[in-house]
Amino acid sequence: MATLDNDYLKYPERSYGMDHDRYEWAMLHDRKPITWPNEKKIALWVNVSLQFFPINQQGIPFKVPGGMTKPYPDLRHYSLRDYGNRVGVYRFFKALDQFNITPTFAINTRLAERYPYLLGTVKERGNEILCHGYHMDKLHYGGQDIIEEQELVKRSLDTLRELSGQDIKGWISPAKNESENTPDILAANGITYFSDWVNDDMPYEFKTKNGNLTAMPLATELDDFFIILNNLHSAEDWAHQVEDAFEFLLKETETNGGRLLSLNIHPWVLGQPHRIKYLEQVLEKLSNHNAVWSASASDILDVWKAQK
């Protein structure tokens, strides 16, 4: 058996706080309680991820979760993802409107380029748009050439800002994956908040070389793709988990101030005919509850920033 160098038993970062300098170590429990508008207890952030998975996937440096898995041309995964942008998302629009939910839309820039009708529909709705990277196969990753990544971020943001007419402030990397430079590059390109770090239930300050960002939690654990296609639970099980999470968070607000329930949903997952009912049930339950404030990520963050 090959043996290890003695450096393997050295721990250069073994000291108080984190093993990096991106944010301060702080338990949520010890932070100042936040009050949402109109004495609401739970801020509900519903984020719809609108994604383009190219069929000529390069998989650098890995195959994106949810991407192509078969030899080229993987028509089955390509078209099943595309289903979300053609059919599922229109079911989403109806459900969101029926229950008076304010969503945000995290859009791959390449999708905005390819489907002007879909982008136009989102623009007309007036909902906030976040940039979800260029497309699902353009990953940000450790060891990525910094110039290449700078160009990728700039192109993704410049194009989406131009096409959407919105001054995009929010970012979610494809697969929530980053290089060591991603937060610095985002801050240099006018991003003020991002959702790649799933290490908290409330927003927090995140340091970059180009000023602070706000890390805005978007739970992977309640993501429909994660629960239904990674964990292989039913859509009904997804709904149970959201309900249980909501009940628990609501209880926690009795002693800890306002909480955030973030739901990241994908039209190619919950937009299927056999699943949409469970999304509707969840939205109905949440919208009928008087403790819930449904708002865009930016509106939630504005309230948080004023009180932090």
Place this chain on the structure above:
Amino acid sequence: MKEDPGYYDYWPYENRPRIQWPNGAKIAFWVAPNIEFYELNPPNNPYRKPWPQPNPALPGYTSRDWGNRVGHIRQMNLLEKYGIRGSISLSTALCDHHPEIIELCKERHWEFFSHGIYNTRYTYGMTESQERDMIKDSIETIYKHTGQKCAGYLAPALSHSENTLDLFAEVGTELFGDEAGYYSCDLFHDDQPTPIHLKSGKKFVSIPYSLEMNDTIAYLVQKTTPRRYGKELMDNFDRLYAEGAESGTIMCIPTHNYQVSNAHRIKAYEEALEYITGHPDVWVTTGKEIAQYFMDNYYDTVLADIETKNKKYGNA
């Protein structure tokens, strides 16, 4: 390499001597929260990759960090509510990184046992002296920060060598005599404690720490739904409680704050804890207390029974 690690003898699960836990309890119930620190940029180990993506591997790292920032308090409050002291499987570097968590557990008289330094540093490839140093560092760190003489060990990320149990016991003796290094959570062969053979002949036991009830195995490997996991915990308890009338059993729930404390999972966990602790003949305890009680009262009886049973049809 050996075909059998050689730590214990065959001991059939029938007609065993009757173990009775304190106050006639049929089952010893303990919860082992793993309080871990995973590194953002761990060094390479030729035998195991810490993260599937190149560093910085956000998906795994950030979810573990969530456990410390958000999840810990949730589980701690819950255990307190049901009168359970945690037996912490500790990445001992967490004493340096997050002493606040250590203080909260100390105030509640929880047990700390060693789970290595970081959960991203594996035993694979370590020389005997490197592994000895790593284990010694971990026991010394626990003592320095908590005053506790570490009784138990669960190898970091369940990465073992052929020497792991021997080294843990030997380092425990070297530092604190018989007061440290006497139980292991690394073996999953039984629902009752087992005397373990070590090179040194030190009195040492394996205490059941269930992988099957481990939340990370349930959620990440089996991909169980939270409500189903809660049901499995209750089913596991029901059977062990019933069998405990014949000879005392052990139920352990090993947990991870980044799994079980999620808002969508903690309710199912609470229901199980409420159910289990609501039964009369349950000894709600810690890993160390079980090991001590067994060694003080049943160790020799069990050794004799193992010997008798192995003679019944002749030795292998």
